[in-house]
Amino acid sequence: AVIPVHLYGMPANISEIIRVCEKYEIPVIEDAAEAIGASVNGVHAGISGDFGVFSFNGNKIITTSGGGALVARNDKYVKKARFLATQAKDPAFHYEHTEIGYNYRMSNILAGIGLGQLKVLKERIERRREIFETYKKELQPFGLHFLNEPEGYKSNRWLTTALFLAEPSGESFREYFISELEKENIESRPLWKPMHMQPVYAGSRFFGGDAAEKLFETGVCLPSGSNLSDIDLKRVIRVAQKVLNVL
Helix, strand or coil: CECCECHHHCCCCHHHHHHHHHHCCCCEEEECCCCCCCEECCEECCCCCCEEEEECCCCCCCCCCCCEEEECCCHHHHHHHHHHHECCCCCCCCCCCCCCCCECCCCHHHHHHHHHHHCCHHHHHHHHHHHHHHHHHHHHHHCEEECCCCCCEECCCCCEEEEECCCCCCCCHHHHHHHHHHHCCCCCEECCCCHHHCHHHCCCCCCCCCHHHHHHHHEEEECCCCCCCHHHHHHHHHHHHHHHCCC
C-alpha cells in the first residue's frame, strides 16, 4: 500500500497519487490525521483513497482527547474494521473468537464531544489560516519561508511551519531560535524528525535523498492553536522578529 500523508494540514496531490496507484493496483491509505477540513478543488482530504485515517488527539483542531476515525467507501472494509475494533467477536451466543481483535472503540461520550466540535470546525480552521497569514506577513521579511498553497488547495494550517532561508555559520540557528522563544515562555518546535533518522529505524531503506533531513534541520513550528489570542500572537511575532534580526 501507499500511505500519503497530508502533512501539517496541507493536502498531498492525492489525485495524481491515486492515478498511479490504480495503474499498478496498489491500495491507497490516506493519512489525514492532521488534515481534517483541508481540501483540493473542493474534495476533502482523507476521502479519495481506499481508506482515510483521521486523528482526534488532544493537539488536533477538533479533539476527543484521543483516538480517531477510519473511513472507507467499501462496505466490506468498513464491516471488517468494525469487527476487528470490537474484539473480533463472532456472532454466537457465547464469546467466540476465530480471529484476534482489539478494543479500539471510542466511547459514546467522547464521540459526542467530537461531533459537537464539528459544528465549529470551519471557524477553527479559518482562525488557524488567519494566524498563518499573519505570521507570513510579519516574519517572511525577516528571513523565514512559509509554504504557499498551490492553486485549488486549501490547507487547514493545523500548524504554521516555516524554514530558515539563511543561517549564521557554525551554529544551528533553529535551535537558537527555539531556545530564545522558550526564554519568553513561547513554545516552538522543530519540524518532525524523518522516520529514517529515528534510532528504531536505523539502517532502513528510504527514498527522496536528503530533502527530509534538510527540512528537519531548518524548519520550525510556531504556536498555532485556534484559541491563540491576538495579543499573544503579536507577542510571539515581536519576540521572533527580535531573534531573527541577527540574520
